[in-house]
Amino acid sequence: MLSNIGVPGLILILVLALIIFGPKKLPEIGKAMGETLREFKKSTRDLTSDVMQEIEEEKKKVTK
Numbered sequence: 001m002l003s004n005i006g007v008p009g010l011i012l013i014l015v016l017a018l019i020i021f022g023p024k025k026l027p028e029i030g031k032a033m034g035e036t037l038r039e040f041k042k043s044t045r046d047l048t049s050d051v052m053q054e055i056e057e058e059k060k061k062v063t064k
Contacts, residue, residue, distance in 0.1 A: 005013070021029060 017029075018026065
């Protein structure tokens with residue numbers, strides 16, 4: 001989805017964000033988005049590890 005934007009589209013989005021939110025709010029928004037992305041990655045990693053543990057447990061039960 002984002003691969004079709006290109007440089008001019010990205011510049012346009014950044015300019016619109018600057019106009020809408022102002023220069024003082026942009027760092028706060030960026031920080032909040034970064035924290036959200038970090039939490040999402042952590043949750044995904046935890047979920048993946050839980051599923052992998054369950055798969056390993058099932059494999060052990062089947063082989064016994």
